[in-house]
Structures are given as C-alpha cells and as structure tokens.
Amino acid sequence: MTRYIFITGGVVSSLGKGIASAALGALLQARGYRVRLRKLDPYLNVDPGTMSPYQHGEVYVTEDGAETDLDLGHYERFTGVSARQSDNVTTGRIYQTILEKERRGDFLGATIQVIPHVTDAIKNFVLSEVEDVDFVLCEIGGTVGDIEGLPFFEAIRQLGQELGPDKAVFIHLTLLPYIPSAGEMKTKPTQHSVKELRSIGIQPDILLCRCDRPIPSDEKRKIALFCNVRQESVIEARDVDFIYEAPLEYHSQGLDREVLHHFRMTGAPAPDLEKWNDISARLRKPDGEVRIALVGKYTVLPDAYKSVLEALQHGGLANQVKVKTTLIDSTPLDAENADLSVLDEYHGIILPGGFGERGAIGIMRAARFARENKIPCFGICFGMQLATIELAQNVAGLKGAGTTEFQNPDIPMVGFIEEWARGNAVESRSQDGDLGGTMRLGAYPARLKEGSKVAEAYGTLDISERHRHRYEVNVNFKDALEAANISISGLSPDGRLPEIVELPNHPWFVGVQFHPELKSRPFEPHPLFASFIHASMKYSRLV
Template sequence: MARYIFITGGVVSSLGKGLASAALGALLQARGFSVRLRKLDPYLNVDPGTMSPFEHGEVFVTDDGAETDLDLGHYERFTGVAARKTDSVSSGRIYSNVLEKERRGDYLGKTIQVIPHVTNEIKDWIAIGDEEVDFMLCEIGGTVGDIEGLPFFEAIRQFAQERPRGQCIFMHLTLLPYLAASGELKTKPTQHSVKELRSIGLQPDVLVCRSEQPIPDKERAKIALFCNVRPEAVIPAYDLKSIYQAPLAYHEAGLDQAVLDAFGISPAPRPDLSRWEDVMDRITNPEGEVNVAIVGKYVQLEDAYKSIAEALTHGGIANRVKVNIEWVDAEIFESEDPAPYLENFDAILVPGGFGERGTEGKIRAAQFAREHNVPYLGICLGMQMAVIEAARNTAGISAAGSEEFDHEAGKKRFEPVVYHLKEWVQGNYTVRRSADDDKGGTMRLGAYDAVLKEGSRVAQVYGTTRIEERHRHRYEVDVKYREKLEKAGLVFSGMSPDGRLPEIVEWSDHPWFIGVQFHPELKSKPFEPHPLFADFIRAAKEMSRLV
C-alpha cells in the first residue's frame, strides 16, 4: 500500500508546486523507491483540452489519450514515469462523474451533497493504483483559501484520517517576501497560510519556503515555532539557474530527508544522484551554443510551448550545447519578408496550434527553411504548414490549404491537402468523428504506432522502423496527394500501420527538414532526450559552424 504525500500551496500561485513535486519524486526514486505523481485541479473545466493556451499554458497528453495539466509534463520529465488518465482530475471531472452516477440511480435516491458524495469521488480517484508504488504524490492546484479548492482539501483531510497512522503527510509550499526598504524577509504570509490550512483540519509536516534571499536560521526557527513544524522540516527553496538543478538543490536543503523522517523511514537508503549531476554538468559546462527560432502563434505565453522548450533544452544536453530560444510571432510574416527575422538562426521550429491566425506566417517560415537549407522541425500544425508550402511552391497546387481554414459553407478558398480527420483505427476498432462533435476529447489523442521508411532520415534518427508517439490533432495531411508531393521531393517517410495516415514528411535533398504529425516533445526527458530533438540540435550545431 502506497504512502501518500499531499502537496498544497499558499500565499500566491505560481510558486512552483509542480516543480517541487516532480523534484521530490525524482529524489525518492534516487533512494530506490517507486513513485507516481498526480494532479488535482479545482477548476470546473472537465480537462484543459478546450482551454486557451493563453489561459492555462500547454495541454500535456498521456499515452492513454488524456488531455492534462502541464504539470504532468514536469512529473514525466523528472521521474520518467509515464502519466495516465488517472493522474489528472479536475472539479469538472469529479462533478461530472457524480452527476452521471446520480442519473443512473447509483445513490439510491439520496440527496447529493459535497460531503460525502463529491469528497468520496475525490478519495476514490486518489486511491487508484494504490498498490503499484511506494509513494503517491498528489498535488492540489490553486492556493489554500480558494473557495473552489475546499472539496479537495476536505477530501484529503478525510483520506488521511481513514488511512493507518503515518501513511499520509502534508507538504505546504509558501512564499517569504523580501521587503527591500526594511531589508527583511517577512514570515507573516507563511504563518497566515498555515493558519488557513490548519483551520480546515490540515497540519503541514513539511514547509517549503520560496525566497529570493537566504533564509537565516532564526527565521527558520520562527517559522517552525509559529507553524508547528520541526525546524529541520522548514525547507528553503531559492531561484535556480535551471529547473533541472531542483533535485540537487532540494536534496541539499534536506527535503527528501524531511519527508522520510515524517514517515518514520529510518535508516533512509542513500540517494544516487549521478543522473542529475551529469545533467547539470552538461547544462553548466556547454561546449558551444545554438540559436533556435520557435515560430508560433502563442508566443506571448511561453508556457503554451513548455514541453517544446524543455525538449530543445534536452537536445542541447545531448549535444552538450546551450540552446538559445527566441520566440517569433508567426503573424509578423503574414505581411513581411521572414528573412530579416530568421536569417541569423541555426534552426527553425514551427509548433502546433489551432485556427487560421498566423498560419500563412508559418508557411513562409517553412519556405524560408527549405530554400535556405536551415534545419527545420515542424510539429503537428507545423508539419501541415510545411506540406501546404511544398504543395503550393513545388508541386503546382497553388490553392493548397487546410479544410480547417475554410469556414464558410459552400465557399472553398483552398484545395484541402489537409482535411478534417473523420475516421481512424485505434487498437482493434475504428474511431469516427464529425465536424459537429463536441470539441473536448474528440481529437486523435494518445499514443499511436507509425512505420518508418527504410533508409529515411527519421529511420536513421530513431534507429528503428517502428515507433510509437503521442498525438493531439483533428486534421491530417491527405494521403491522396502523396504521389504528387513525393515527385517534388517531399518524402512521406512515416505512415500509420494501415498506410492511410501520413505521420512524417522530410525533404530528401535538404540537410535536415522533418515534419511530424505527432508531438515528440511530450516524451523527451533531460536524462533521455528525444532522438528527434537530439538530432535536430545536432544539425543546428553543424549549421552554427558553417555560419
């Protein structure tokens, strides 16, 4: 039976609960324990799938097809444990489940209430997979005091009471603001946050205190006294040069030891941190640098492309180079020549997205990369735009476009070389979708196989001709244009096993130009960089030497 660590936050949001949870998971792994991390979000959306990237950042997709919070990306990158549908749940999902049960009559006509029905549903969700791991880390989204979070706080209070003593602990992340005028770190916000937590029946066992300044011993002692926490369980958390320094920094601060002490695990196994020491050595001692342009449409919020940015960093780790990322708004190129904006980069990446805005700019970015022999990686929509560019400028299909951008019924502006995917094979059955379906959860989601062409660049990169990658899209390149595009030199080097869906395209006469329909960034890790990103940065490194 798993031991549970519930991670909560206070004072302000965006303190790094997800990163602290992921780092703690990595430290427990380094001591030989198995872990699983889980995110409980109080918002009423069923999942983040239909939320704007500007609102909530990227959507992280699991192998089993769940659209989840971006924190699950941190969990996977730090622990290597593949997330599942059961590792992410929102208030919307919980209430939806409760109401479905009520409609079926599962509650035998009882009045449905937050306590016990909603809290029981949350507790049941928390307990899924209880026997599989040594530690289950559950992060509660938002901050203590948020009204929408109350059912979750009540549920974890009940859960801890119902488990054997010593099987659950609480870790609380707070902020120690520094007042420059007085030269003081202020502990009062942390005291009030813990007071709020205790008022709903939760006493933290470990306090993680974010601070921009060193925390003096006397301040740690004061926090411990007023928050009823052992002094050694007050853990400082400072700003870091790289997020991948977090496991080493938290270990040095004593986080993993404080957690094991709270569970009474003694003597604790010694940690093996060599993996993280190697990662940080490669980050802090690069042997060069490359400049990569990400030409996207959500560039105002970098979290919209969080996994891509991290995967590029991983590619840099693999090649021992620093990757300098510049975010370039694709809309700029809709009316201007892209050359002045892109000519100084060693590589160009065009990521996914939805809707027509910025797509002509992405097409022109792909054209610039093709014509100037700049390494190019197109992901999802970035692949589709590269295909449209090839169709227009090399295959003689001047009106090439996507069905996604023909909004008016009966008025077709484009010849749709990219069409709305209405049918595909998933496992042993066929999935069918229509354009009128609900938006949430109706895309081609999760892990699917692809077969790579013998001798192609991607086959060389992967070192195999059979791969499995995660998808999130509802539009697809139409395979009927394959012959015409391949005659122009654009090779369809990866296909679905049934040969109906193009998965990868590449230019045969280009130094490095690959477009993929899936999202390789979702499976990349600092200690196991995704092969596409590792080779993309290798190509960028070669490009930088030529300039």
C-alpha cells in the first residue's frame, strides 16, 4: 500500500521544505521502505527552464530531460532515487494540459473550473506512477496563504479526505523566531500559520518548527494545544552545521517515528543510519582544506550553482578534505585591466554553466589564467565552451574563434546545432524557436578516449551524463585543436558532438559539455569532481 506525505510551509519561504522532505525520505529509506519525492510548484511558468537564476536558482535536469525545481536535486542527493518528468509539476503545466484538452473538446462542452478540473489534474499528478513505492512525499512550494497555491492546497485537502488517515499525513513547516530583546521564542507565527492552514480545511498532523535553539517544553505544550497536535508531534527543526546531518537531526527529534505512528506502523524496522553517521564524521574531521574559486555569472545567488557546490563537497568527501568554495563574479573580469591575481590564492578553478555574453570574457580569462599557471581547472557546459574558445585563440592560433551565441565570429568554434541523435531517433530545433524545453536535455551517452584523464577518472570508456544547452563545440575544428595538443577526449557515439576537452600536458584541465554535478551524490561522488579535488590537493601540496 502506498502512503502519502504532504509537506507544506508557512510564515516565510526558504525555511527548508526541500531539505526536510529529502531528509524524511532518507530516513524512511533507512528503515527499508521505497520512497518517491515530488514537488508541486504554484508559479505559472510551465517549468523553470526559462526563469532567471537570480529568481529561481539553478534548473535541475532529470535523466529523462525534464527541467525542474532545484529541490529535486536535494531529493536525488539524499535518497539516490532518480527523479522523473512526473516528479515536478507547476500551475503553468497543469493549466497548459487542461487547456489543450479543452481545445480538443475532451471536456464535451463543460465549463472548465478550478474545482473540479484543476484540482483533479493536480490529484492525478500526485497519484500517478507510484505503484512501486511505499511512500510518496509531496512538497507544496510557497507558503500557506499564497493566492497561487490555493488550488494545490485544495487538491491535497481533497486527497486527505479521499485517502483517509491511514494513507495520508500532513506535515507543516513553520518558523519559531527568537527575539533577543525579549529573551523569548515566539510561537505566534506558527499559531497563525496553522490557523491559516486549518481555514482551508487542512489540519496538520505533525509540525516541523524551524528554530536556532531547543524549544522549551512549555512552548512545545503551548504549540500543541493551540495547533491541535500531539506534543510529541511538535518537532524541532534545528539549524545544522552540514545539510547531510539533517536526517540524523530529524531522527533524533523523532520525525520518522511520528510519521510511522500516524500510520500505525508499529512494527517498522529500526533505521540503518551507518552511512549518514559516516558522512557526518567525514564532514567534521577532514584531513585538510582546499580552496576552490567558482568563476561564474550568477554569483549574487549561490543557489544558481547549488548542485555544483554540493558536488564539490562530495569531491571533498571522496578525498577526506574540506572544500571551501568562493564565488567570484566573472563580469568585472571582462575589463581589459582586470586583475586576475585574485585567483592566485586558490587551489582549483571551476567554470560553471551559463548563458549570454555578459561575463563570458572574464570566464575565458580565468581559463587562461588556470592554463598558464598550471592550476587545476574544470569547465562545465558554458564554461567548457568558453575554455575551448580560449584554447583555440591562444594555443591553436585560431584568432577569430568565437561562438554564435552572442557574436558573429570569424571562426564559429561554438555554434547552434539543429539536430542530433537520441538513441535511434533524431531530435531537432530551430534557431528562432521557443527557448523553453528546446535544448539538448537529459541523459546522453559519450565515448571516452583511451588513456585520457577522464577515462582514468571514470574507470570506463562509455559514460552517460545529463545535458542542458543549446550550443555545441564545432567538431569540424577537432583536427586543428588536436594538432595543438588539445585533446577531444570525449565524443558522442556518432562522433558529431564533442563532449570533453582536456589538456594532456596540464596537471588537470578538463572541460565537459554536460553537467556532471547533477549525478553526484554524497555516497557516490562524481568521479570528475573527486578527480578535480584530488588534483587541487596536489596543487596545494596536501598530497
């Protein structure tokens, strides 16, 4: 029997519903249960693919090519369960689906309304493709009271009634602020948030209370009385030093126990938390520190590089070192007189993905600085393309090399590709087509060059990685690059699309067209990130 856990939030956004959902999923997994995690986003965009990183953070891409909310990255990293297209839905997609049906006449002339048509579509999404799991955890984006979230709250209210308490539980995440001048922890925001939730027909069963200190027993009792929950179901959601300690913290507070209590699952096995304890020990007792400079365009919002930052930490876990990453805005480095000596203090430089001309010259200069000073350098997607242009201009002698993305170069080193193979099918797009969902998205295979650094890191010659980009390195310049000792060490199986570029005579200089950070896990660090951090340790003389 599949049981459903609905996670909502109140008071303010960014309280950590995604981490809480992922941590609870990991705890249920540790008890031997199969889990699936889903995100219901109330915004009107069809997906986050065309949203600015400044507003939304990174776009997380699934194996099957869905552009999704970054919380799905948390879900995958904590549980190891690969997300699908069906694990993230927005108001925009719900309405798009309904309106397409209406235009076809599928509703037989009925008046289309929020109830029942929109709420039914949301419920169908929640209930679909869950035959093989014990628990489905559904996180509802935003906070209770948001106008755009009302159809989602109504849908899960209906599901709570239809499924019954034996198959549905409601968890509400709120804030318990501490007011230093009063010397008190205030419960009123939580009371008001629960009142708002109850006004639309949802009684939470468990409260997760974000706080920076223990909740006094009197305050727990007060919250339980005013919010109509068991006192044992008022769970501290304390700040943790490392997000991968969240499952341990939630378990110590009894979150998984309370969920199982609600479902009357008294015979549930105890959780095996050995791997989480091991991760905690590694994080707390590193053998040293490496400093990494992330030179990118969206450094104002660190969430724009969430998976990259996490993958760097995973690389540190693989090498038993702490990774201290500093975000450096590439835009000031565009200037002719830009001082690149700021990069001298770092043991490795990573050039992440992005779009557009702003900051591109700065990323290329950072790549050149890493190349000339023998600093380990890792270019990802846009970073790989710009590093390749820099190599073409300054190593291969192709002075006019550039990209058609934001200029008309004499030599189109990076350009728009109209069609490519995906398995036995051909996918295509047009230069002036829609931006949303038209990139090369999802998992694609690649073949590595024997004896290359990347082949050594992977331990195999055949790989599959997730992509998200509209432009490709032009394979027609492969011979010119390799004549200058610039190795195209990874290609698509048909040999048309360069996937990896590396410098054989450099300690570690690798650029990849795909996004390896999307497949990195704390228990399975991505081999390229592990190798990059190891090279950075060598540069810092830690090894």
